[in-house]
Amino acid sequence: MTVGVGSFGRLRVFEDFLGAPEVAAMTTVAASVGNVGYVTVNEGSFAPTVDEPGGILAITTDTADNDNCAVYAGPFKPADGGCAMEARFKMADITTGAVYCGFSETLDATTPVMPAEFATATMTYNGTGSIIGIQFDSDGTGTTDDWRAVFGDAAAAKSNADANGTRAYEAAVNDEWDVVRVEIGADATARVLLNGRVIKEIADACTVADVQHACLIIENRSAAASVLEVDYFYAEGGRDWTV
Secondary structure, three states: OOOOOOOOOEEEEEEOOOOOOOEOOOOOOOEEEOOEEEEEOOOOEEEEOOOOOOOOEEEEOOOOOOOEEEEEEEEEOOOOOOEEEEEEEEEOOHHHEEEEEEEEOOOOOOOOOOOEEEEEOEEEEOOOOOEEEEEEEOOEOHHHOOOEEEEEEOOEEOOOOOOOOEEOOOOOOOOOOEEEEEEEOOOOOEEEEEOOEEEEEEOOOOOOOOOEEEEEEEEEOOOOOOEEEEEEEEEEEEOOOOO
């Protein structure tokens, strides 16, 4: 062992929601559920899903248009050996909202913002930092409705990525589980996987010294609540051993 370096070089969080709490209402102040953080625009609610096995957390947004809820962990720095996140989740009604799963350099602790949003046929990249993940947005229309891998920075798509995201050609389905995994290497190469299939991989996806938050976010698209059920949430990265 190198003198002065500990034994725990990898940072890992895995939450299976086996003890999911029932919370009638959350405030906009960041809180936690199990081993992950939670923040919401306006109030949302937690509730365990008791008619399915394995520990499932139902997250319900508030009822104003564009209210959202975020589950998150980190931050992680890709330069410290790379980082990855994975989540399994489903929406009760995909027509009511939008979902983002992946990494975001920017994550506001009181009013979280969807890192990427797709309306009609155009992707908008929010925030000032890097965005690496996948999203589905019911504001897309017609044949454009799909999961889309996104890579952005400084409120724009990366030059070597698809401006409107890379279609998975695997549209979201009501009450159907999806598994998303997002990986960022220490060399800034990143890839996005949906249900075990690589949707897009690019080089130079981010500045590896910039920290990233692993996050899963749901946002409604009308003045009505939207529900996201989460089976598990996992994230990992390397420890910064700088003295």
